[in-house]
Amino acid sequence: MTRIVILGGGPGGYEAALVAASLGATVTVIDSDGIGGACVLTDCVPSKTLIATSETMTNFAMAPALGVRPHGDPGAETGSWELTSRPHLTPPEVVTVDPEQVNERVRTLARAQSADIERRLEREGVEVVHGTGRLVGPPDRLVGPHAVESSDGETFVSDVVLVATGASAREISGCEPDGERILTWRHLYELKEIPEHLVVVGSGVTGAEFASAYRALGAEVTLVSSRECVLPAEDPDAAQVIEDVFVRRGIQVLNRSRAASVHRIGDGVLVELTDGRTVTGSHALMAVGSVPRTTGLGLSEVGVRLGSGGHVVVDRMSRTSVPGMYAAGDCTGVLPLASVAAMQGRIAMWHALGEAVTPLRLGTVSSNIFTEPEIATVGVTQRMKDSGVIAAEVTTVPLMRNPRAKMMGIADGFVKLFCRPGSGSVLGGVIVAPRASELILSISLAVENGLTVDQVARTFSIYPSLSGSITEAARVLRPRDLFAGFETPA
Missing domain, CATH: 3.50.50.60 (FAD/NAD(P)-binding domain)
Incomplete structure (x- = not known):
């Protein structure tokens, strides 16, 4: 039975632990922040919960354009309450925010998510140790077993170690946070x-x-x-x-x-x-920005190579420079996304435990920025095309001509699609729209599975829908189509 020790309980760590446990390994997770890590407790989950509240406020601000006005609103007769003419999106006398309740909800959801993940680990037989850990052993150790010492003095001997300690907020001299202002x-x-x-x-x-x-x-x-x-x-x-x-x-x-x-x-x-x-x-x-949390872990002492910024250098299989030692997540500096951290952790365990595994493919990773509107991207970028790194055809369909967007009062945003000249294979895309994070999946599927714009163009989309702009973009890139460039009922 393979013994595995994981340093860090964030997405890279807990997803790796679940994979390893399902494959019969003995798994110990040593975590100092709380299971789920910064992603669940202080970063991704809290911020997106806060943003969900802000989206509601934005929807209130857009309501008058759709004919919805609060009772007694002075702008109801004059039509003066408009998104573009008010210094605040929503007048405080009409809708207010209770910041203490908002933040209590944020913290409660984060704690609940962390507890859910820890219970799942325990059900799968994963040992969770609350504390910090560091690698110990001779500097010339090049093969397992590896030794990890926890902050309470206990030593864990393992065949495989995964470092998934994440990153922390970068501080600039002269701009040090005080936590209050x-x-x-x-x-x-x-x-x-x-x-x-x-x-x-x-x-x-x-x-x-x-x-x-x-x-x-x-x-x-x-x-x-x-x-x-x-x-x-x-x-x-x-x-x-x-x-x-x-x-x-x-x-x-x-x-x-x-x-x-x-x-x-x-x-x-x-x-x-x-x-x-x-x-x-x-x-x-x-x-x-952020900096990797790799100091004090004993990495250099056991031969793990670190980059100039302090991140752990890994290959596409999540391997470090020391056999039997892997790393995943923000501490690797590969791509600071929870989805990437989780996949790095899974890949590490599949590889370490002898499973068939595909190396990490960053070209198929989708990402999202939760502004209003959102920005979602996958695959080839405009800069790659413009610089000549890759040959691609591109088209952009503005949302303002999408029927569903008009009905919803959406004027900002677009769908951009890249394809390979000749074959028409979908190489990437950009969506700027409300809930772009949900819309990007169809383009991600096309990129991951090598679909062509012809196949996307022939796929039924709901009429009317924002996703109709994706099939419209595919029709634009398919010049043989008689109806290319037009939004037609599905």
Whole structure:
């Protein structure tokens, strides 16, 4: 029977544990944060729960355009309550947010999810040890068994070790969080009030998501971006849509602006920019990335190779430089997504336990940014096409011409589809729309299974539906189709 020790109980760790247990291994998970890890307790699950509340506020703000007005609303007769003309999405006298109740719900759901996962592990026979662990043994150890020592002094001897310790928020000198006014995203769920004016430093995924959410919840928001646009690493057309929406909804976007320092000033904060300008607010959110949690684990001492940023170097089978030792999740720096961490963990266990396994394919990974609207992507990107890395044909179908979008009052967004010239194989796609995270699956299936635009174009879509724009895009890329480019009833 194979003995396996897993350091970290996040998606990479607990999914690996479930696979290993199902294959008959003896599994111990050593975790210091709570099963589910930061993903469940402080990051992904809490943030998306908060965003679910902000989406409700956005829906309230859009209601008048659909003919729905609160009783007694002064704009009912004048038609003045419009999304584009109010500094706040929803007037506080009509709909209010109870921040303490919102955050209590966030914390409760996170704790419940963590408890559910731990019970599942226990049912499958996985031993859960609460504490920290580190690798011990001679520096020249190149073969198992491996020894892992927990923080309470117990030593676990194992044939296989998986490191899945995740990452933590990056801190910048001069901008250190204090947990009260200068915050990381992990402090947000303890707030007793919605920030009056939130200054978000960082315009990547985390910064954009929280800027979008807190604006919908009623906060004034200033977004400080060191790059030329919001979401600089994303599809440029998608990023432009989000930035346009942000500006229209009253978010002040400061592009090409880098924070030099953040200080407390009474009941607020002062953000000093490198060009000498200053921004004041009630709170500052530092959303400047994360760093792998790999220090103090004894990795270098046993020969595990680390990258320049401190991440564990792995191959597509999740193997480290030491036989019998694997790594998964954000500590590897491969792609900071819970789905990728989980797949890395599963691949590691399948490989270690002799199962047939396919190496990790990042080209088929779908991802989503939970702004309003959302951005979902999979496969080939616009930058890859434009740089000549891959030959591709592309088309973009604006949502404003989609019948269902018109009925729902949706004006922002699009479906973009990439295919291989000649064969028409679907290579990737981008969707900017409400619940794009749900719509992207059909394109992901096409990419994963090598479907052609012809096959997608011939697939029935509901009429009317937002997903109809996916089949429309496929018809545009299939010029032989007599009805290419038209949204027709299915």
